[in-house]
Amino acid sequence: MTGLKEAREKKGITLAEVSHALKISKSYLNALEMEDFDALPEPVFARGYIKSYCLYLEVDSREIFDKYNDFLSSKEPVTYEPLRTTPVKKRRRIRLAGLPTWILSIAALVFLIVSVLSYQIKKEKNKMELRAKLETEFAHNASDVVDDAEKPVDERLTSEVGGDNGKAQFPRPTGDSEESGGGESDKRAQDQGLNLNLEAQELTWLYVVPDSGSPIDVTLYPGDRLRIRAKKTIKFKLGNAGGVSAVLN
Numbered sequence: 001m002t003g004l005k006e007a008r009e010k011k012g013i014t015l016a017e018v019s020h021a022l023k024i025s026k027s028y029l030n031a032l033e034m035e036d037f038d039a040l041p042e043p044v045f046a047r048g049y050i051k052s053y054c055l056y057l058e059v060d061s062r063e064i065f066d067k068y069n070d071f072l073s074s075k076e077p078v079t080y081e082p083l084r085t086t087p088v089k090k091r092r093r094i095r096l097a098g099l100p101t102w103i104l105s106i107a108a109l110v111f112l113i114v115s116v117l118s119y120q121i122k123k124e125k126n127k128m129e130l131r132a133k134l135e136t137e138f139a140h141n142a143s144d145v146v147d148d149a150e151k152p153v154d155e156r157l158t159s160e161v162g163g164d165n166g167k168a169q170f171p172r173p174t175g176d177s178e179e180s181g182g183g184e185s186d187k188r189a190q191d192q193g194l195n196l197n198l199e200a201q202e203l204t205w206l207y208v209v210p211d212s213g214s215p216i217d218v219t220l221y222p223g224d225r226l227r228i229r230a231k232k233t234i235k236f237k238l239g240n241a242g243g244v245s246a247v248l249n
Contacts, residue, residue: 004064005033007057022052029053032064037071127219130203195249196228196236202243208236220244 008018019026028049031039040046050068054061198206200220208216210230220226222243228234238244 003059004053004057007059008033011057018053018056022049022056024049024052035064035067037068043072130205130219193229193231194234196230196234197247198226198228199245200224200243201245202240204241204243205239206236206244208234210234 008015015026015029018024018029022029028040028046031037032050032053037046040049046068047065050064051061054064194210196208198220200222202222204220206216206218206220206226208228210216210228211233213230216228218226228236
C-alpha cells in the first residue's frame with residue numbers, strides 16, 4: 001500500500017471526513033490507499049486527487065506518483081479507429097467584391113423598391129383600419145347630421161361641436177362689430193358666407209356637407225389643413241374632434 005491509510009489513521013481522520021474536506025468520493029480515496037489505480041478516473045483527475053490527498057495528510061507524494069506513473073506505463077495504449085465520415089461539400093462563397101457594379105446597383109434598387117412598397121402597404125392598412133373604426137363610430141350618430149341640417153349655424157355650433165360634449169370648439173369672432181351689433185357687419189358676413197378652416201393635430205376622419213352640395217369624406221393627417229366654404233350651412237362629423245382645431249369666419 002502507499003502509506004496513505006496509515007498516515008490518515010495516525011491523524012485519527014476518517015475517510016468520510018477527508019471526502020467532505022476535499023470533495024473527493026470515498027471510493028476514489030479508498031482506491032488511492034489500496035493502490036487500485038484501475039478504479040480511478042482519467043489521469044488528469046487522478047493526479048489531482050493524489051496531490052490533494054497527500055497535501056491534506058502532509059505526506060510526500062513522490063512515492064505514490066511513481067507508482068501511478070508505472071501503472072500507466074504498463075497499460076497497453078488504447079487505439080481508436082477513426083470514424084468514417086462523409087466528406088462535406090465545400091460551399092461556394094459569393095464574393096460581393098467580385099460582382100459587377102451594375103448587379104449591386106440593381107440589387108440595391110430592388111431592395112429600396114420592396115422597402116417602399118412594404119411601407120406604403122402598411123400605411124394603407126393602418127389607414128383602412130382607422131377609417132373602418134371611425135365609420136363604425138360615425139354610423140351610430142349619422143342621423144344627427146341630417147337632423148341638424150335646418151338648424152341655424154350658431155345653434156349647431158353650440159349643440160354639435162361646442163359646450164361640454166368634449167368635441168372641437170370654434171372661436172367666436174370678437175371685436176367692436178360684435179359689441180355694436182351693427183347691421184352692416186351682419187350683412188357683410190352674410191355676403192361672405194361661411195369659411196371653416198380646419199387643421200389636424202392628430203389623425204382623424206372628416207365628413208362634411210357644405211350647404212346642399214356633394215359630401216366631402218376625407219382622412220386628415222397631423223399637419224393637414226382644410227378650408228370649407230359655404231353660403232348658409234356646413235354639416236360635418238369628426239372622428240377625432242379633440243385632434244382638430246377649427247376656426248369659423
